């Protein structure tokens with residue numbers, strides 16, 4: 001089992017455009033609604049109040065318009081307002097993963113198809129992936145309100161409309177079944193799984209994080225998930241349970257995907273994930289570490305294809 005490590009753990013991916021400090025003046029030029037939230041911190045630098053969900057939402061809108069040309073983006077009240085820099089990192093490391101099987105070249109364009117499991121109302125992974133690399137995305141979610149909100153964003157932006165489709169998962173315990181067409185191929189699947197195992201576990205963890213935020217921890221790059229509608233953030237079995245179900249289901253579409261991947265936020269869950277991958281006899285398994293603000297995150301990637309099948313795949317599907 002290979003463990004890919006970053007040279008500098010606290011830095012975002014080299015291609016991540018959010019590596020530099022936020023230039024708030026430039027961002028407010030692109031999105032004037034950010035301006036009223038900009039203030040000076042104790043060192044005289046411009047910042048916003050990262051504990052204020054409206055300020056974080058305005059920052060996200062500014063980042064999405066400035067870096068990704070997304071002219072309209074919104075989420076319903078209480079839904080997950082993601083940290084854009086961290087989400088972008090996962091996409092760039094996925095591009096590297098594909099490049100490793102493509103003579104170092106990142107495959108770009110509409111031939112590359114990705115499935116974002118649990119895309120949420122924010123639809124941020126498909127937005128970043130389609131704008132950075134031209135990939136096509138299907139975003140799935142069990143929450144129909146989230147799917148409707150994501151679809152409103154996609155339909156409002158002509159650059160997204162051609163590349164992103166949304167599908168509702170009607171069976172809450174299913175991951176791929178009901179979403180993945182009989183002959184459908186995906187080059188990648190990605191997922192930021194529901195993390196907590198119950199609503200009460202989520203409430204106590206959030207309380208702890210908010211206390212930390214008020215004391216100034218990890219506020220600068222917006223590493224916390226602001227908002228977050230309860231069912232977005234928890235499921236039976238928590239993160240480990242969700243990923244285990246995904247691994248089990250991946251077996252049924254094993255020849256229709258190049259790399260399956262999922263974030264694993266809690267390091268302690270890796271052992272369970274590796275055990276599940278052993279059970280299904282995945283041919284290749286990689287763990288890729290990423291820096292997300294102050295903490296290290298990671299995703300696990302698995303495939304049922306061997307290198308010969310991967311060569312066949314890229315010649316057939318990526319070179320058209």
Ligand SMILES: C[S@@+](CC[C@H](N)C(=O)[O-])C[C@H]1O[C@@H](n2cnc3c(N)ncnc32)[C@H](O)[C@@H]1O
Nearest residue numbers: 082118119120141142143169174192193194232
């Ligand atoms: C932690 S949120 C991630 C949202 C978004 N991708 C992000 O990173 O901000 C997890 C998402 O998974 C969705 N979800 C839960 N069970 C699911 C399932 N079986 N299939 C698809 N989505 C599911 C939730 O509704 C929620 O939107």
